[in-house]
Amino acid sequence: MGDADRRGLAPAGALAVGRCTIVAIDFPSSGARAAGSRRWVSVALLAPAVLIAGFVVFGGVGMSIVQSIGLLPLVGEARLSLDAYTANADELLTGLGLSLAIATASTVLSCVIGLTAAIIITQGRRTGRIVAAVSALTIPIPHLIGAAAVGLLISDAGIIPRMLGIPGTEWPDLVGGPWWVAVVLEYTWKESAFVALVVAAVLSSRVARYDETAALLGASRARRLRHVVIPLARPAVIVSAIIIFVYTFGSYEVAWLLGRPYPEPLPVLAFRLFDSITLTSRPEAAAVAVITTAVSLIVVALGMALLRRTPLWK
């Protein structure tokens, strides 16, 4: 009916215009020219974004490598050497271990809590809506603010020891303690909300129908969770795990604010060396940066390999 309306309303000229355009597009040489110009338009549209991202990524990594192997000293002659890597070998190794441990703990906890929250959210009803709302409100809070809030919450003068009536002297060192509890908690708090919303979006879009079918075929609740919901959520969980791991591995401010002075995670070590007044410390900071980048890339590659092995990956 709508079609007929349109046909009835259209003036005779419009049809002619339409026919003319079709003829023009069909004409071979003009078609080739159109494809060529479209390619140029694409390149022009992409150029500014690719130039900025490429400058920052390749420039940042490239100049870090160049500085770390002694080719760009602040003073003196450029000389190829690996001194910057060996100068703080011990601190580099402990920092690497510590950063890996913090990132692993935060990633695993965020994924477990986030997946639970996502399942609650997609179960629907009021409880799900409340959890969805509070986790969505957590997302835009900057990590630094989150760190300050966690400090006010669980430091020895924080709100929780006060409410529990435990004096500050008997409260365990969660902030700046040996187990980096406050750092992991802050990451887990922010990132579990991220996992919850990402996974909930995936579950709400395709899981509901499969879940109902499985229920109709007689699957119990536990089996549906084990064989339907979790496998369908797996790709989204892996993608968020990669993102969380790389972020927590290379992030500075939370570990600096809520951690202890020694040992230092890699980003904190790099910051201290970068700001130090010794002349050799800039290349050493660059060496820490290069190692952090290399580990991040390896983790991304491993994560992508894992993702390709999930049956749902298209």
Next chain:
Amino acid sequence: MAMLIPYGQRVTPDDGTVTSRGLMRPRPAGRALRLTVASLLTVWFALPLVPLLLWFFADRWSAPAVLPTEWGFDGVSSALANGALPAFGRSLLLGLVVAAIATPLGAMAARALTRGAVPAARLVSGILLAPLALPAFVAVMGLTIVLLRARVPGMVGVVILLVAAALPYTVYTMRVAYAAHDLAYEEEARTLGASPWHVLWRVHLPLVVPGIARSAFLAFLVGWSDYVITVLVGGGTIVTLPLLVASFAAGVGNDAVIAVLSVSAIVPPLVLLLALGRFGRRYPTAHFLNGPTASRSPKGSP
């Protein structure tokens, strides 16, 4: 990383579908478990915000007391005296500038990538996503020497680095928006005689406006919450809100000021998020496109 988050999209099922699932109606035990887990999760997500709100209104809160011993707004006046207002303005400006640059660049790149005809498309989208996998401090430590030798002013350097950090979000969000975008509407407008400029403003942009709002929000967040890039490139001369929070939080006994600064750093993105939720739903493409035809056909049919 927030780009994957479905802002403005419903993630909870409708009431109708939930109640109609007879087979899956929860049993009392399951219901109690769900309620317990849901309330634990709500506490988990909301708890860190409690000390901020309490300290915001606390003038004095000595150690063993469960609630503030003196209420008031000393924290606010102290924060204002320490330059909270200019820092707030600087953060706002930084967020807006990053959004104003990264959103159109991301939209243009996403448009080109979704329309095809891009040489080495996989490499290009890899480069555009790469800032996400690169720790921010690596990029800054490598590039400060370049920016210093090229005599780029600190603020410009910060903006360049933040735009690069925001591009993965804007490109990805706009690619999702353009994937659902039907080019036929633009072509139809062209055949009806609209100029390319007219098509851009009246057809193309109105159709992708929810995506643009989302990506501008994410780009704003990148500029608004940044600490590492501002502190390393600016060398401490560009004092934004996160820098002020960090300098107070690194000391002892500034709890009320920290709370005031933190709350003022949380409120603007939250307001934007709520606005986005309304805006994203107000202009859904499906309604915009199907609405008129659907409402007209019953009346028009004989």
